[in-house]
Amino acid sequence: MSAETDLVKLYSDRILALATDIPHLVRLDTPDATVKRRAPLCGSTVTVDIALRDGKISQFGQDVKACALGQAAASIVGRAVIGTTREQIVSGRDGLKAMLKEDGPTPPAPFDGLEVLRPAKDYKNRHASILLTLDALSEAMDQVSQSDCG
Known part of the structure; x- marks a missing residue:
């Protein structure tokens, strides 16, 4: 009964609302980079499109086919992503990973809203879905950086 109660708490009203x-559920027509990531354990997928101006995300689109936790993470990231740099994306991703896997601190701003997902730390099978959007964004930012160098 306790595990069931904990799972109900995990899917809080706030997470379900998010x-x-x-x-940003409309894909971009001419993105600078597009990345699709899939969580192998649950099959959740996220596709992100980004456009950059002066090293910051100026446009963002996403297609999210994930569990409620992955959707909530995509919602929080989507609200914060415009104007962010590659360093902020990577810092947010690494912070979220540490929060989930090591009960580390809340990810830094502008991704500090991901704190709402802290109860998921006890559900390792949900971590990959929660990380999808920031993982895809990190890869997309790397693609743009590599194309700028070549």
């Missing part, structure tokens, strides 16, 4: 209100 999952139903994901911004």
Whole structure:
């Protein structure tokens, strides 16, 4: 009964509200980079499109086919991503990973809203889905950096 109660707490009203209100669900027509990531354990997928101006994300689109936790993470990231740099994306991803895997501190701003997902740290099978959007964004930013160098 305790595990069931914990799972109910995990899917809080706040997480469910975020999952139903994901911004930037329209894909970009001419992105600078597109990345699709899949969580192998659950099959959740996220595709992100980014456009950059002066090293910062100026446009963002996403297609999210994930569990409520992955959707909530995509919602939080989607609200914060415009204007962010590669360093902020990587820092947010690494912070989220540490929060989930090591009960580390809340990810730094502008991704500090991901704190709402802290209860998922006890559900390792959900971590990959929660990390999808920031993993895809990190890879997309790397693609743009590599194309700028070549």
